Amino acid sequence: MAVRVSLHKLAGNVAKEGGIGIIAVSGMNDPQEVRDEIKKARKIAGKNGIIGINIMGIIGKFKELVSAAVEEKIDLIIQGAGFRNDVFEIAKGVPVVSMASSARVAKKAEEAGASAVIIEGSDAGGHLGFPKGHEFRKTIDIIKEAVKEVKIPLIAAGGIFNGKDIVEMLRAGAKGVQMATRFVATEECDADEKFKQVYINAKEEDIVIINSPVGLPGRAIKTPFVEKILNNTAPKVNPIECQGCIGPICDKSYCILKVLENARKGDLENGLVFAGTNAWRINKIVKVKELIKELVDEANKELLNKPLIQN
Secondary structure: OOOOOOOHHHHHHHHHOOOEEEEEOOOOOOHHHHHHHHHHHHHHHOOOOEEEEEEEOOOOOHHHHHHHHHHOOOOEEEEEOOOOOHHHHHHOOOOEEEEEOOHHHHHHHHHHOOOEEEEEOOOOOEEOOOOOOOOOOOHHHHHHHHOOOOOOOEEEEOOOOOHHHHHHHHHHOOOEEEOOHHHHOEOOOOOOHHHHHHHHHOOHHHEEEEEOOOOOEEEEEOOHHHHHHHOOOOOOOOOOOOOOOOHHHOOOOOOHHHHHHHHHOOOOOOOOEEOOOOHHHOOOOEOHHHHHHHHHHHHHHHHHHOOOOOO
């Protein structure tokens, strides 16, 4: 969702329906765009809607983009893709939610001042926080381990598809969940219709792990460009065009920002579509309101059968 897949339309409507709407700002370059997206999202969400931003710690204009969000009185900041201590100073009192793929990093975030931690497991879409050679771990396993060590709220993410999954995470100790993949297939998602159709048309075998220029594995749906990545024939970064958006960690095997933006705009021949492991289970595009109601109804049904706290 990081590169303009979740903007004011999706974030505003999620917030309007009682969720926390998240604007993905990592693909932005102009702080004014951050301010404009927050204003538009708030207009949709109404006075009680909660709006946050999500930003990767490796982004070159990290400080400028976060500062713009703070100036616009954003409600919270989610920061992933590398732990950064300076985000707490830049945030100036705005709650910071760190992302972690281990109990160790979650504890580190708590000690640094995080208000909550998103525990993202290996079923998530996009970049996974598991370097090559490390064991991929399920969200629920990390939650069960982290809840013993961390006192601040834990939010589960990665592979959560329905209300039953939500309740399973709550039983494990999470205080809430973060969902992305399901919300791509909504009318309000800010991505091109062709991007959404890739999710609808995907088969289970189309969900693959690729190598990213940032040095981490990523989960994506097969497109013509993803086939090139898998075959090591993707066009390398043109030095003249390179904006240095993620700094020296990029190996320039291809431009991650460019291909994500291509896909978001509907150019699937030259685009990379990130998605969670359960994307193939989506079979239709719905309204945000319908999806949230479906998830809540499913979760409530589970809780009726077995409440979270047994007497």
